Amino acid sequence: MSDSNVVVIAEQLQGQLQGITFELIGAARALASKLGVGVSVYLLGDTISGHCQKIITMGADIVYVVDDPQLSEYTTLTYRRAVLAVLEVICDPPPIILMGATTIGRDLAPRIASYLETGMTADTTELDIGDYEHTSKTDPAKAGLFKNILYAIRPTFGESLKARILGPWKHPQMATTRVGVMQALPEDTSRTGIVIPVPVIFQESDFRTKVIRTVRDMSTTVNLVDAKVIISAGAGLATAEGFRLVEDLASIFKDAVVGASRKAVDKGWISSAHQVGQTGKTVRPDLYIALGISGAIQHRVGMQNARTIIAVNKDPDAPIFKYAHYGIVADLYQVVPLLKKEFRRMTTDYLH
Numbered sequence: 001m002s003d004s005n006v007v008v009i010a011e012q013l014q015g016q017l018q019g020i021t022f023e024l025i026g027a028a029r030a031l032a033s034k035l036g037v038g039v040s041v042y043l044l045g046d047t048i049s050g051h052c053q054k055i056i057t058m059g060a061d062i063v064y065v066v067d068d069p070q071l072s073e074y075t076t077l078t079y080r081r082a083v084l085a086v087l088e089v090i091c092d093p094p095p096i097i098l099m100g101a102t103t104i105g106r107d108l109a110p111r112i113a114s115y116l117e118t119g120m121t122a123d124t125t126e127l128d129i130g131d132y133e134h135t136s137k138t139d140p141a142k143a144g145l146f147k148n149i150l151y152a153i154r155p156t157f158g159e160s161l162k163a164r165i166l167g168p169w170k171h172p173q174m175a176t177t178r179v180g181v182m183q184a185l186p187e188d189t190s191r192t193g194i195v196i197p198v199p200v201i202f203q204e205s206d207f208r209t210k211v212i213r214t215v216r217d218m219s220t221t222v223n224l225v226d227a228k229v230i231i232s233a234g235a236g237l238a239t240a241e242g243f244r245l246v247e248d249l250a251s252i253f254k255d256a257v258v259g260a261s262r263k264a265v266d267k268g269w270i271s272s273a274h275q276v277g278q279t280g281k282t283v284r285p286d287l288y289i290a291l292g293i294s295g296a297i298q299h300r301v302g303m304q305n306a307r308t309i310i311a312v313n314k315d316p317d318a319p320i321f322k323y324a325h326y327g328i329v330a331d332l333y334q335v336v337p338l339l340k341k342e343f344r345r346m347t348t349d350y351l352h
């Protein structure tokens with residue numbers, strides 16, 4: 001079988017499809033249309049075939065499903081074997097394979113890349129297709145014009161620059177993509193696609209690692225990534241107790257989540273599950289309120305795609321005002337009660 005589609009490796013946790021899968025399909029669709037190909041998704045797990053139709057309605061053309069009881073818990077080698085099983089079925093390597101820059105994606109993607117002896121760009125925030133002309137005096141065999149290759153773009157140097165990373169000599173071209181950065185397509189229930197079940201034959205060496213017990217960290221239930229409203233605070237709060245005020249403001253919104261800058265986390269005022277930014281979560285809410293946050297580049301990269309940003313800071317020169325849609329130069333302790341009163345009065349989709 002030949003399949004030259006852009007590939008997304010779906011991610012599920014305990015049988016639940018993760019949002020990153022749909023974000024990746026959205027990104028893959030854009031790449032695929034530039035290449036004139038389709039989108040294939042590899043779905044791996046135990047009793048997960050019921051998700052195939054949803055994956056198609058979210059933009060996939062073909063779903064290869066490896067549904068096996070041995071995949072009930074994620075382990076690197078069993079999941080790697082499942083991916084290889086699909087690659088064997090389709091014979092030719094796909095042009096591009098995408099995975100989430102999640103705990104699983106960061107573990108699995110390099111294993112697959114090293115097995116396929118190809119490159120992999122981690123943690124991308126933009127993906128594109130373009131040409132590249134390589135001139136090399138030292139290695140003329142590598143020179144040439146490479147058409148329609150993957151531009152894997154990611155921040156570098158403390159997020160102050162963007163690097164465009166290309167791997168024209170090896171296939172497939174692989175990348176992991178940050179959660180919350182790419183946009184999922186709207187669901188289209190009229191879409192049709194093909195589902196191909198793929199059997200997998202494990203080898204003894206795939207079971208070198210065994211999951212004995214899974215203990216879930218309940219603090220990670222803070223769902224910043226899917227939140228429509230995030231009220232974040234930083235060092236300007238001055239004390240841990242300040243977060244009570246933030247929680248109080250959040251409580252008047254339906255499903256609002258409290259976020260934080262790294263400084264607030266480092267001071268021990270709130271757990272790292274709430275951190276937004278380069279080393280925290282990348283978020284895309286409809287409304288992001290930043291209280292006492294200066295707006296350092298490492299914070300900005302995590303929240304700059306919010307639809308509306310409101311910043312409260314007593315320093316008129318704080319960098320956050322350069323990218324906030326609305327700025328209030330004032331002491332947050334005076335402003336938050338007023339904001340709360342005003343938001344209560346408003347009746348928008350966000351409010352109870």
Ligand SMILES: Cc1cc2nc3c(=O)[nH]c(=O)nc-3n(C[C@H](O)[C@H](O)[C@H](O)COP(=O)(O)OP(=O)(O)OC[C@H]3O[C@@H](n4cnc5c(N)ncnc54)[C@H](O)[C@@H]3O)c2cc1C
Binds near residue numbers: 234263278280294333
């Ligand atoms: C490799 C690396 C990764 C990083 N990752 C992240 C990350 O993921 N997320 C992140 O946030 N940071 C990250 N940082 C840290 C980042 O550089 C900043 O240090 C951090 O974002 C600053 O947090 P802050 O805005 O809360 O604090 P500050 O920069 O100290 O700003 C506090 C702000 O509060 C204002 N303020 C003070 N009192 C009040 C008041 N009463 N009312 C209103 N405003 C007031 C001040 O004017 C100031 O602008 C990272 C840094 C590095 C080097």
